[in-house]
Amino acid sequence: MNKKVVGEVFSQVSKLYDPFLKGITLGNIDRWQRDLIELLDNEGNRLDVGTGTGEVLKKSIVKGLKVGIDLSIGMLKRAKTKCTDCHFILADAENMPFKDASFRSITLSLVYRHIDDKKAFLKEAYRVLEKGGHICILDINRFLGTRILTFIMRYPIKPLGLLMFGREKWDFFLHSLESSLSLSEVKQQLEGENFKVIHIKTYLFGLVYLLKASKL
Template sequence: MSETPQDRAQKVREMFSQIAPRYDLLNRILSAGVDRRWRAAAVAAALERRPHRILDLATGTGDLALLLKQQAPQAEVVGADFAPPMLERARSKAQKAGLSIPFMEADALALPFPEASFEAITIAFGFRNFADYSGALRELYRVLVEGGRLVILEFPPPPRSSLGLLYRFYFTQVLPLIGGLISGKPSAYRYLPDSVERFPEPEVLDTMMRSAGFRTRHTLLTGGIVALHLGDKPTAEERLSVLRTGESA
């Protein structure tokens, strides 16, 4: 019997719950600290329009949520994830940093928020773990206000370049070995390169985001190792302008 999206989601939830104790350490080691710069770029994009309410989805241990709150202390930042052990660590980190951030368990395909709840939504390295990309994008569009922004920071398939070949070797051979030794869960770090290879190319994800209603653009970082996707939810005036332009064309 084939694996259902629900089965896959449950396996991913269990896997991330198991590696939660060593997750932060491994992120620093395996990315050589470059992940801090990637997150800083995502935060800058999310805060560009000075949002007052922000959702950090797939928050993990809360790194991006904490950075958002530090950079925009006046904003309400909410962290959400589907792995309770990750959320426990996020709450502990926020308390130690003296930051007030509610962290809650949530399913990206059925978010526990009413329509137009947030002015910005961020997802750092978690979107590829969702069981249904199109369904998640529709849900994200629903809970964003008009004029709100979705920021997705994600690993696309490695680029077809010398750097991409080197990165693919590291990602498929070295990372699972180091990650498995430190975490004691080698299967989790075999999943990571597999999930990246299966993830849509940046142009394909842009198309999916536009199909959900977003106006999109993306930027490649560190030679294409990471992609920063921005999706803006048009206002009623912007949608009307597009319709008028189409009618007059």
């Protein structure tokens, strides 16, 4: 998917994004994001990739800097109003504007599946992390449940989705869901780029995964 389009789609939905996410995750998103944050210590600088409206950083208490990057100006504008002690930057996960070893931890909440070139991203994540730093990924797992969710989005809740977002954006969300990777694929990608997966948890019968890996 073209990055300009990704940025534009998320900018257009930025106002409705938070309530929609709460609804579609059956109110679980806050708990999942807190679990993600609790896997990390609060030392050093934290980078939230694909920060969206900044929820993960807003919930994070760290001693260092809280930095969020995203391709969507609209999402970043909302993030700025929600987290005033954070730094938000318009930037691509595949080519980050940071020096080597700038961060102790990196978080991604519902973003990994949107990143086109995962290898380029993981190389960048490795570069900007300190030695022994951690990356935590929360995302949708591709398995039978994902196909069920795709079915629900394609049929029963489609009228609501079309009404809220319009056809183009709804199709984009469906496409992004269909691009989800299985937990074992994500694990393999991380391990191929010198990360060691040290914690895995799943939610909603395996539909959502939370993973923590350390930089070797």
